[in-house]
Amino acid sequence: MGEDVNDPQAEGFDAAFQRTQALLQGRQPIFEAAFRAEGALALADVLLPVGRGSKRGWRMVEVKSSTSVKDYHRDDVAIQAYVAHAAGVPLTAIALAHIDSSWVYPGGGDYQGLLLENDLSDEAFSRADEVRGWIAGAQQIVARQRAPKVAVGKQCGDPYECGFLAHCQRQLPAATHPISWLPGRRSNALQAHIDAHKLTELKEVPDALLNDSQLRVKKATVTGKPYFDRQGAAQALAAHKLPAYFMDFETIQFAVPIWPGTRPYQQIPFQFSVHRLTRTGKLEQQAFLDLSGNDPSLAFAKALLAACGERGPIFVYNAGFEKARITELAGRFARLSESLLALNERVVDLLPVARAHYYHPSQQGSWSIKAVLPALCPDLRYGDLDGVQDGGMAMAAFQEALSPTCSPARKAEIERQLLAYCALDTYAMVRMWAVFSGKTLEENLV
Structure with missing residues (x-):
């Protein structure tokens, strides 16, 4: 039980401040308490009453959806503590609660143990002078007639994207071929050179600083000519004979699990599509989708085993994802474990083949299936x-x-x-396999 302060976005901050002051006279937990002091404001997730008589006070708990304490959480807590103290709140302690990703939901609405609390009182209270300096600095900037001249950089997205990023980027000259299209550009030497020389165009980056993959991207982008090592792609796939399967999963994850036996943020597969290409070129598809609201995991696992047969390569795009989900299912369902893990032994990843042997300028530095497919098979578009x-x-x-x-x-x-979306994912892999293998499909069935 507790009292919830009115949403300041809906009813105004003045109303939230007034209601908070009224609730502080009582001894009930307060949610979203609002404070202002010294030109700053703060909203506290939870205030819990502590002590009695002359020793009455409040303990603040900031709740985060992350699975660990981040450095910027510590800054947040320090600011909350400072503003609350400055507003006259007798704050005795402050903690940060985050999700315990190892916790398993037992069911029955019992969520005890979902959150882990970290007491940050000493650290937060000791940073009062630092926070006071932040507030003063922010007020000085706001009081200026012109925005400060600060170059767009890493700070614009750390820890979150700045709300003014698009505004600042509009002030920059538009690049024809942005350096952001260059994959893996965050190596120390390469990024240092880009920053030091304020480079914006891909063509300006020296070849000597680029690896083979980056060189291919640069050349294809600047010349407008795709790169395709047909022989290399075909050789990479030559050992994998038909019949072949093409598999894709869709998953859901909940910060607060809803199904017993699952963890926070666990990827739970609820859908798959499997295309099967026979030795004669016949293409078949099987699909699974559970919208019942029950945990789909066991039914998913059984249907997947039936759809994938017992032999033949299973092609995926970015194997780490599907293999991890299969391994997790094997860990949950002991009777199916051996059969599920056997699927992983048959998995063949098309992504490394695409990375090593194909690049089209339209990919703009990405090898996601949604970037490669329209370049390789223009008749197929997710849009x-x-x-x-x-x-x-x-x-x-x-x-x-x-x-x-x-x-x-x-x-x-x-x-x-x-069903249509997931089917396109696996049919896309069939078509990619055909192009990379140098083969034609006798049937174009989805």
Whole structure:
């Protein structure tokens, strides 16, 4: 039980400050308490009453969705403590609570143990002078007639993207071929050279600082001519004979688990598509999708084993993801463990083949399947799909389908969209395999 301060965004900060002061006269926990002092304001996640009589005070708890304490969390806590103290709150302690990613939900609505608390009282209280300096510095900048001249750099995205980043970037000359398209550019020597010479164009980067992959990207981008090592790609895939399977998963993760036996942020697979290409060139597809709201894991695992057969390569794109999910399923379901792990032994990753042997200027430094596919197979475009067009949208659609407010008609629409999206992922791999292998498909079935 506790009292919640009104949302300052909806009802105004003055109302939030006034309600906080009123609630501080009581002894109930307070959520989203609002303080202002010395030209600064702060919102506290939780205030808990402590002590009695003349020793009454409050303990503050800041709650983060991360799985560890970050340096910027420590700054946040120091600011919260300073503003609360300056506003006259008798703050006796301050802690930061974050999610314990190793905790397993036992079910039944029992979430005890989900959060780990870290007492940061001594550290936060000792940084008062430092925080006072931050506030003064910020006020000086706000009082200026012109924005300070600060070059766009790493600080603009650390720890989060600055709200003014797009504004500042608009002041920069537009690059024809931005250096951001160069993969792996964060090596010390390369990035130091880029920063020192304020380079913006890919063509300005010296070849001597680039590895083979970066050189291919630079050459293809500047010349506008794709790179395709057909012989190398075909050789990389030659050992993998038909029948072959092409597999893709969609997953969901919850900060607060909803299914017993699962952990915070655990990737739970709820959908797969598997295309099977026979020795005669026949293409078949099997799909799994569970929108029931129950834990889909066991049914997913059983259906996957049935869809993938017992022999033949299983092609994926970015093998680490699918193999990790299979390993996790094997750990949860002992009776299926041996069969599931056997699938991992058959997995063949198409991503390294693409990285080593193909690059098109339109990829703009990315080898994601959504960047490679339209270059390699222009007739296939994720943008043509209705509704769900990427993994993030698939997660959002799945969550919407699980909501009690989702109508049957909308749920059926989501089902169609998810099935079409995942099917395109695996069909895309079939087409990529065909191009890289130098083969043609007798049937173009999705």
